Amino acid sequence: MTQALALQSITAHYGATQVLENLSLDVAEGELVSLLGASGCGKTTTLRLVAGFLQPTSGTITLGGRDLTRLPPHQRNIGLVFQNYALFPHLSVADNVGFGLKQRAISSTDRAKRVGAMLDRVGLAHLADRLPAALSGGQKQRVALARALVIEPPLLMFDEPLSNLDAKLRIDMRIEIRQLQRANGTTSVYVTHDQEEAFSISDRVAIMHQGRIMQLDTPERLYQRPANAFVARFVGFENLIAMSVVARDGAKVTAEAAGGLPLTLSLEQFGEIPDRFVLACRADGLAVTDNAAMEGIPATLGLRTYLGRAYQYQTSGPAGTLVANGPLTRPLEPGAAVKLVPVPEQCTILAPE
Amino acid sequence: MMTRKIHPLLIAGTVLVFMFLVGPLIIVLGAALSDTTYLTFPPQGLSLRWFENIFEIDAFRRTIFTSLQIALLSTSIALLIGIPAAYALNRYRIQLPGWLSTLFVLPVLVPELVLGFSLLKNVAVQYNSPIYISLLFGHSLLVLPYVIRVISASLAAFDFSIEEAAISLGSPPLKTFFTILLPNVRSGVIAAFILAFITSINDVSISIFLTGPGLSTLPIQLLAHMEQFFDPTVASVSVLLMILTVAVMAIVERTLGLTFLAK
Numbered sequence: 001m002t003q004a005l006a007l008q009s010i011t012a013h014y015g016a017t018q019v020l021e022n023l024s025l026d027v028a029e030g031e032l033v034s035l036l037g038a039s040g041c042g043k044t045t046t047l048r049l050v051a052g053f054l055q056p057t058s059g060t061i062t063l064g065g066r067d068l069t070r071l072p073p074h075q076r077n078i079g080l081v082f083q084n085y086a087l088f089p090h091l092s093v094a095d096n097v098g099f100g101l102k103q104r105a106i107s108s109t110d111r112a113k114r115v116g117a118m119l120d121r122v123g124l125a126h127l128a129d130r131l132p133a134a135l136s137g138g139q140k141q142r143v144a145l146a147r148a149l150v151i152e153p154p155l156l157m158f159d160e161p162l163s164n165l166d167a168k169l170r171i172d173m174r175i176e177i178r179q180l181q182r183a184n185g186t187t188s189v190y191v192t193h194d195q196e197e198a199f200s201i202s203d204r205v206a207i208m209h210q211g212r213i214m215q216l217d218t219p220e221r222l223y224q225r226p227a228n229a230f231v232a233r234f235v236g237f238e239n240l241i242a243m244s245v246v247a248r249d250g251a252k253v254t255a256e257a258a259g260g261l262p263l264t265l266s267l268e269q270f271g272e273i274p275d276r277f278v279l280a281c282r283a284d285g286l287a288v289t290d291n292a293a294m295e296g297i298p299a300t301l302g303l304r305t306y307l308g309r310a311y312q313y314q315t316s317g318p319a320g321t322l323v324a325n326g327p328l329t330r331p332l333e334p335g336a337a338v339k340l341v342p343v344p345e346q347c348t349i350l351a352p353e
Numbered sequence: 354m355m356t357r358k359i360h361p362l363l364i365a366g367t368v369l370v371f372m373f374l375v376g377p378l379i380i381v382l383g384a385a386l387s388d389t390t391y392l393t394f395p396p397q398g399l400s401l402r403w404f405e406n407i408f409e410i411d412a413f414r415r416t417i418f419t420s421l422q423i424a425l426l427s428t429s430i431a432l433l434i435g436i437p438a439a440y441a442l443n444r445y446r447i448q449l450p451g452w453l454s455t456l457f458v459l460p461v462l463v464p465e466l467v468l469g470f471s472l473l474k475n476v477a478v479q480y481n482s483p484i485y486i487s488l489l490f491g492h493s494l495l496v497l498p499y500v501i502r503v504i505s506a507s508l509a510a511f512d513f514s515i516e517e518a519a520i521s522l523g524s525p526p527l528k529t530f531f532t533i534l535l536p537n538v539r540s541g542v543i544a545a546f547i548l549a550f551i552t553s554i555n556d557v558s559i560s561i562f563l564t565g566p567g568l569s570t571l572p573i574q575l576l577a578h579m580e581q582f583f584d585p586t587v588a589s590v591s592v593l594l595m596i597l598t599v600a601v602m603a604i605v606e607r608t609l610g611l612t613f614l615a616k
Contacts, residue, residue: 053517074520082514084514086512100523147522
């Protein structure tokens, strides 16, 4: 696959505040890459830089080999889909969709044909003459999508496009967006703060924090093999346990947490294991047992909450505050002394911070 | 059906307020129609001769024309400056300091007499500018804050990402301003136009300083006429001004609905 969009060493400021720090990002032809992070992480800034509404302090942006960095936004030929739809209130659905074609001086007959075909694809042909005010949220976002797609841009960018829709519609729409994007093979950048949304529709996801990309990877790798503590916490590894290796035996490594727990890990699963590392496990990857004979991290149970599929316990002990899940069949009482047993298959290891 | 008893005091109060608002208009209208050579109410005899009188007096004919001209021109100038100013104030609200938008409405807070006098002293006299130009300048300054205020109000409801959407689709910024932004604040622009026009055409405080030999506005001429004669002509002119205002409002009501003025 050839690289379509490339951001090289982008640094950006709002006044004196640095909002992006030496950010680089490559998006391949036809790929959908999400920028995921909390508000203020720089994801929207990145999108606005590519769109041309902001100027970077330094760095370059290229699209299909063409340098965009100093090009005014109306010459960039990028399709944009906004959170609040941003439809033209005084134009009909058909005129909204046809707006970009009109700017490209495409004849009215040709325009009508392409607008009609695009409205068919998003299932809104029967609403062509309506004004945006007469549409539902989902319909508005379909019009916005059609308007961005009809100009056949080399790059399509979404800025939290589903945030204003209700939960059910959000899921339908994201599937629709992914299908249209796949069918057209349009290179896309998708900004969202919703992890499930990003993971479900993206080829790759960039998790951003404080103006930097913490990790850019496939959803699967992000979910199972986070590269650092920030990403680990972000994708739900609640427990980060500092451990040190006490013995190495071929492919087996024995490590201990504070307060005990010799745990045997296989190099086959984790690759290289440094002498000091952090074991990251989700609540599901940390089993609770009150069997004193078991090897595990000693802890005292705190609050118990009901998750439906399991009970979740807040625990405290020499290894710090940890969150673990226990079976529904045996609810344990707060204050009980227990052992927490990591399930290696559901854990990952990180370099110490 | 339930009938609600309305308190008699409420009815009395409503009637009083109504009388307070409408009473003077009725008196002026009555006085204008009086057949007497002095202002009186109720009218004694009915006649339109004082309306005819307006057009027979040369000064009135000329000042009506001047007033309309000044109102139209000053409003246009205020719109030309005010629309871009209001746009910039709203578009870059976050980047701009908060006091800037206050600065643009300051002329409203300065007593108009003070504004008029300082314009006379510091512009008209200082630069010896032609009366017409000084008058036009004064009126433009007078109505500018209203224009900015009203257009800002309708821009506050405008989502600027709409503008960005148009630009991203290939429409250059200036073209976007005319094809996307202006059509969406049309009612604000019309409201600003009407408010500015009416403010200008009724202005006394500024005009009294800036008018001069050979050039006057209708309200100033009215004032001058009243000082010399006490005939119903002034009432007739007032009625004409009222009719003009009502006509403008009626056109707005027909085309846009009055509710947008309250926005």
